[in-house]
Amino acid sequence: MKKVLKFGGTSIGTVERIQHVAKIIKREYDAGNKIIVVVSAMAGQTNDLIQLSQSVTNDFSKRELDVLLATGEQVTCALLAGALIKININAQSWLNWQIPILTEGEHTNSRIINMNVSKINNYLNEGVAVVPGFQGISKNGDITTIGRGGSDATAVALAKLFDADSCEIYTDVDGVFSSDPNKIPVAKKIDRISYDEMLELSSLGAKVMQSSAVQTAMMYNIPLQVRSTFTDRKGTTIFDQDNIDYSKSVTGVAYSKDDAKITLVGVEDKPGIAANIFEPLNKAQINVDMVIQNVSSDQKTTDITFTIKRNDLTKTKDILNTNQKIKYKNIIHNDKVAKVSIVGAGMVSTPGVTYKMFKALADDKINILAISTSEIKLSVIIDEEKTLNAVKKLHTIFELD
Amino acid sequence: MKKVLKFGGTSIGTVERIQHVAKIIKREYDAGNKIIVVVSAMAGQTNDLIQLSQSVTNDFSKRELDVLLATGEQVTCALLAGALIKININAQSWLNWQIPILTEGEHTNSRIINMNVSKINNYLNEGVAVVPGFQGISKNGDITTIGRGGSDATAVALAKLFDADSCEIYTDVDGVFSSDPNKIPVAKKIDRISYDEMLELSSLGAKVMQSSAVQTAMMYNIPLQVRSTFTDRKGTTIFDQDNIDYSKSVTGVAYSKDDAKITLVGVEDKPGIAANIFEPLNKAQINVDMVIQNVSSDQKTTDITFTIKRNDLTKTKDILNTNQKIKYKNIIHNDKVAKVSIVGAGMVSTPGVTYKMFKALADDKINILAISTSEIKLSVIIDEEKTLNAVKKLHTIFELD
Numbered sequence: 001m002k003k004v005l006k007f008g009g010t011s012i013g014t015v016e017r018i019q020h021v022a023k024i025i026k027r028e029y030d031a032g033n034k035i036i037v038v039v040s041a042m043a044g045q046t047n048d049l050i051q052l053s054q055s056v057t058n059d060f061s062k063r064e065l066d067v068l069l070a071t072g073e074q075v076t077c078a079l080l081a082g083a084l085i086k087i088n089i090n091a092q093s094w095l096n097w098q099i100p101i102l103t104e105g106e107h108t109n110s111r112i113i114n115m116n117v118s119k120i121n122n123y124l125n126e127g128v129a130v131v132p133g134f135q136g137i138s139k140n141g142d143i144t145t146i147g148r149g150g151s152d153a154t155a156v157a158l159a160k161l162f163d164a165d166s167c168e169i170y171t172d173v174d175g176v177f178s179s180d181p182n183k184i185p186v187a188k189k190i191d192r193i194s195y196d197e198m199l200e201l202s203s204l205g206a207k208v209m210q211s212s213a214v215q216t217a218m219m220y221n222i223p224l225q226v227r228s229t230f231t232d233r234k235g236t237t238i239f240d241q242d243n244i245d246y247s248k249s250v251t252g253v254a255y256s257k258d259d260a261k262i263t264l265v266g267v268e269d270k271p272g273i274a275a276n277i278f279e280p281l282n283k284a285q286i287n288v289d290m291v292i293q294n295v296s297s298d299q300k301t302t303d304i305t306f307t308i309k310r311n312d313l314t315k316t317k318d319i320l321n322t323n324q325k326i327k328y329k330n331i332i333h334n335d336k337v338a339k340v341s342i343v344g345a346g347m348v349s350t351p352g353v354t355y356k357m358f359k360a361l362a363d364d365k366i367n368i369l370a371i372s373t374s375e376i377k378l379s380v381i382i383d384e385e386k387t388l389n390a391v392k393k394l395h396t397i398f399e400l401d
Numbered sequence: 402m403k404k405v406l407k408f409g410g411t412s413i414g415t416v417e418r419i420q421h422v423a424k425i426i427k428r429e430y431d432a433g434n435k436i437i438v439v440v441s442a443m444a445g446q447t448n449d450l451i452q453l454s455q456s457v458t459n460d461f462s463k464r465e466l467d468v469l470l471a472t473g474e475q476v477t478c479a480l481l482a483g484a485l486i487k488i489n490i491n492a493q494s495w496l497n498w499q500i501p502i503l504t505e506g507e508h509t510n511s512r513i514i515n516m517n518v519s520k521i522n523n524y525l526n527e528g529v530a531v532v533p534g535f536q537g538i539s540k541n542g543d544i545t546t547i548g549r550g551g552s553d554a555t556a557v558a559l560a561k562l563f564d565a566d567s568c569e570i571y572t573d574v575d576g577v578f579s580s581d582p583n584k585i586p587v588a589k590k591i592d593r594i595s596y597d598e599m600l601e602l603s604s605l606g607a608k609v610m611q612s613s614a615v616q617t618a619m620m621y622n623i624p625l626q627v628r629s630t631f632t633d634r635k636g637t638t639i640f641d642q643d644n645i646d647y648s649k650s651v652t653g654v655a656y657s658k659d660d661a662k663i664t665l666v667g668v669e670d671k672p673g674i675a676a677n678i679f680e681p682l683n684k685a686q687i688n689v690d691m692v693i694q695n696v697s698s699d700q701k702t703t704d705i706t707f708t709i710k711r712n713d714l715t716k717t718k719d720i721l722n723t724n725q726k727i728k729y730k731n732i733i734h735n736d737k738v739a740k741v742s743i744v745g746a747g748m749v750s751t752p753g754v755t756y757k758m759f760k761a762l763a764d765d766k767i768n769i770l771a772i773s774t775s776e777i778k779l780s781v782i783i784d785e786e787k788t789l790n791a792v793k794k795l796h797t798i799f800e801l802d
Contacts, residue, residue, distance in 0.1 A: 015456045049476075055416045056480055057487040064486070067494050068479035071472035075450075078469035079457055085465070086458040093468050097498055098542055141499055 001165040002034045002124070006133065006155035009043035010172040011229035012076050021229060022083040024170070025128060029089055034124040036158055038133045039080055040151040041072025046134075062107035066135070066145045069108075070096070073132030073151070081130045090127030094120060096135045096143065101154070103136035103144045110144040112136055112157040121162065131158065149210030156213045160220045167222055169209055170229040175236030176201060176208050178252040178400040179391055186392075186401040190251060191234070194241035197251050198224075200343040200377045214238070241345050249350035250398035253391050255340045259289070260310045261369060261381055264320070266329030269302040276325045277304065284319060286312045290339065290372045290379060301329070305370050307381060310335050337369060338387040341379040342394055348375050360397045366390050402566040403435045403525070407534065407556035410444035411573040412630035413477050422630060423484040425571070426529060430490055435525040437559055439534045440481055441552040442473025447535075463508035467536070467546045470509075471497070474533030474552070482531045491528030495521060497544065502537035502555070504545045511545040513537055513558040522563065532559065550611030557614045561621045568623055570610055571630040576637030577602060577609050579653040579801040580792055587793075587802040591652060592635070595642040598652045599625075601744040601778045615639070642746050650751035651799035654792050656741045660690070661711045662770060662782055665721070667730030670703040677726045678705065685720060687713045691740065691773045691780060702730070706771050708782060711736050738770060739788040742780040743795055749776050761798045767791050 005025065012018050029035050049068050053060040077093040084091035099120060103110035115136075120129050133151025138144050146153055152169060159167035176198060179187040193201075195218035199211055208226050217224050217238070227235025267273055274293070281288055291306045308316055313335050320326055347353045357378060361368060366389065370381040382390055395401055406426065413419050430436050450469050454461040478494040485492035500521060504511035516537075521530050534552025539545050547554055553570060560568035577599060580588040594602075596619035600612055609627050618625050618639065628636025668674055675694070682689055692707045709717055714736050721727055748754045758779060762769060767790065771782040783791055796802060 015453065019457065052416065052476075052480065053483060056420065056484050059487070061483045061486045064479040064483040064494055067482075067496070068476060071475050074472050074475070075453075075469060078465040079453065082454060082461045082465040082469075083457050085462045086460070093465055095468070095544075143496075 001032075002036075002162060003028060004036045004038060004155050004159040004162070004164045004167045005170060006038040006151060006168065007040065007080075007170045007229060008151065008172065009040040009045070011170050012039055012080065013043040015079070017229070018076070018079050018083050021080060021170070022087055022089070024229065025084060026087055026089050029128055035128045036120065036124070036162060036164070037080065037128060037130045038151055038155040038158060039073055039076040039130065040133050041069075042076055045072040045075070046148075063142060066107050066143045069145050070132070070135045070143045073134055077130050077132045081128075084128055084130070091130060092123065092127060093130045093132075094123075095132060097137050097141070099131070101131075101136035101157075103138055103146060105144075107142070108145055108147070110136060110138065110146050112146060112153060115157070115161055117162055149213070152210040152213035153216065156216045156222060156224070159222045160216070164222075166225060167217065168225045168227060168235075170227060171208060172229065173208060174228045174231060174233050175226050176238075176252070179254065179395050183388060184253075184391055184395055186395060188400060189233075190236050192237050192239060193251055194345045194376075195238055196241060196376050197343050197345050198238050200341070200374075201252050201254050248344065248399065249346040249353050250342045250344040250394075250400065251346075252343050253340065253394045253398070253400065254343060255338055255387055255391050256289075257338055257384070257387070258310045259307050259337050259339055259381070259384075260313045260333060260335040261305060261307050261337045262313075262316060262320070263303060263305040263332040264326075264328040264330075265303050265332060266301045267304050268327055269300060273302075274304065276323075277320075278306075280319050280323050280326075281308075281316060284315060286316055286319075290370065290381065292370050292372060307337070307339065307370075334369070336384045337381050338384040339379050339381055340387060340390045340394065341377050342398060343377050344398075345376050347378070354378060356397060357394060360393050361390060364389060364393055366393075402433075403437075403563060404429060405437045405439060405556050405560040405563070405565045405568045406571060407439040407552060407569065408441065408481075408571045408630060409552065409573065410441040410446070412571050413440055413481065414444040416480070418630070419477070419480050419484050422481060422571070423488055423490070425630065426485060427488055427490050430529055436529045437521065437525070437563060437565070438481065438529060438531045439552055439556040439559060440474055440477040440531065441534050442470075443477055446473040446476070447549075464543060467508050467544045470546050471533070471536045471544045474535055478531050478533045482529075485529055485531070492531060493524065493528060494531045494533075495524075496533060497536045498538050498542070500532070502532075502558075504537035504539055504547060506545075508543070509546055509548070511537060511539065511547050513547060513554060516558070516562055518563055550614070553611040553614035554617065557617045557623060557625070560623045561617070565623075567626060568618065569626045569628060569636075571628060572609060573630065574609060575629045575632060575634050576627050577639075577653070580655065580796050584789060585654075585792055585796055587796060589801060590634075591637050593638050593640060594652055595746045595777075596639055597642060597777050598744050598746050599639050601742070601775075602653050602655050649745065649800060650747040650754050651743045651745040651795075651801065652747075653744050654741065654795045654799070654801065655744060656739055656788055656792050657690075658739055658785070658788070659711045660708050660738050660740055660782070660785075661714045661734060661736040662706060662708050662738045663714075663717060663721070664704060664706040664733040665727075665729040665731075666704050666733060667702040668705050669728055670701060674703075675705065677724075678721075681720050681724050681727075682709075682717060685716060687717055687720075691771065691782065693771050693773060708738070708740065708771070735770070737785045738782050739785040740780050740782055741788060741791045741795065742778050743799060744778050745799075746777050748779070755779060757798060758795060761794050762791060765790060765794055767794075
């Protein structure tokens, strides 16, 4: 088998952990697999380097920031290759420009578009290739980076271009959980999950993997595994939906914190009005999450509710108050809300899930402030102080404990 | 003018210092010069990375060690380029593989053999090129490093291949001194010195520049300047001997510490005997410094004296005692000796320098244990505790105060 193994920053955060990771790789290599390893920078290193650049100037050159940040993975790459050689595994670091990994797009936010596979493919007959995640080179030959969490994207891109049989993401948790195990002690590790569900869960705060990497894996149907560097437990396998047998309608309960809700009451109901509202927010880099629009009773005006991150609230209100194009009768906001979501690819074929959720929350006197649904997700906005109560309740009634 | 400016690890050891260095470069750039900058890693960084590798294993892969160490200069390169851009100087980092700088030889101990100058030469019309010292790539495309202090070698190689008008070594001292200014307060900065004198002084402990870089500069007649990053004082210019007017016979007084002296008495005087003694020492990586051979009175045997570093003494005695090929009557050793040398390109044409030195030491009752001479240097071995007395005395009588 040809395998891509990716180790995150916590997994290789110390020399002892790097030596431990070398043993995991040895086990896979000794089993006869061809191994490409992708490494992140040591935990905290990328932040330290960003801080260093900011102590020069807050407006540090993005080209040079990429040159600076790329050293983080170069260090772990060399250390891990050295640790493998020490335990008699033939290994070699392959830097972004040595492969090369080609990217396009802006500095600090590039995308991998291609890489040369022939040299490494030859090398895999001799030993383990260790590749720095998160980085590449542009067609001008400049070092580029592909955004935070980009090592996941590197791993998936390698798995795709090298036609690997599996892509294994080693991290500091046992896998993907039905909810946050730190807050919901009864949360359980999920053995199998679909790409879509994984995307919903990770975009909702269960940050085991970078979302765009999961999307790429889904697009090219690359089987992913998320598992722990520190235990031998079986992790979570992420598959195409068709390959999963749904015994349960709901796979997990996720929640996000630090949300705020804004309702514009009595907005004139005509085409283009939503664009008028959200364009200036987008320009101000305010991330709008849920958007709900109700037709009002007079059918000439409408109410628009949306959620944003709490620390964007003042800026958002300023824009809504001062922008001439945005007309409404009244503005209501609540800055102490949270979003709780149930996620499950089986939901669409299971009647009554929606009712069951609403009833459970009502039984516990948890007021629903807004609702949004998709094929595999049902989200509600509630008072923030009720968040954990709601998550625990939903976790129980959908039999996830 | 086209200039190569090199900044050592102390000169760029903090963000504030990097910002200060950016201002020095701006001054040179605004004066209309074309500037290539060479940077070392931040002071201490290379040692930290070596330690990191040794905490994986003492026998860390040399290929991967080079990949690891190269990150040190990559960091300073990016930070300095960013600091220049911040003060509106167009600047760009140029990494070893982007130029590229080609090397040959073993990992961790390579030599620069060539580089592509056309891309950077074009770029110099637009801005300042910032190049990491100490590193290059092999013809296989592996990262290589060129040994400790290698940034000086990079600077001189760039000055040669880019046909620069000057090569300026910015460091944490004002220039080359007539003796160690920390120990001999009357030591003076030398304004002009020949390559040969500089080589003798730096190999004797005045480590302002790496010796092999001075040798390269001498070979290609590249004018060097050594000056301080932290003051505006004029530094030391290092020239070809012919361009220097020698008003003084002696330029400086150097000394080395931690030496030990060994004398083999009654060694059989036949061809090949010296090789028999020094070959096993060389194999054991014991660095032999001075070697003096006297014919003994019976003309059949000879006495051989040599100096080594003190911490090699036990190993050296073991080899001399156990190696069957080395035959002698008696072994004498003294582990509390120091070497004091006067250096000056004018010595050869000034009669009486030797006598003056010996007389001065005799006047102060400093016993000379061994003597070695070259065209521009006269070294004596003395008791270690007399070292500073001897250096001060010689500094005075040769009118260097």
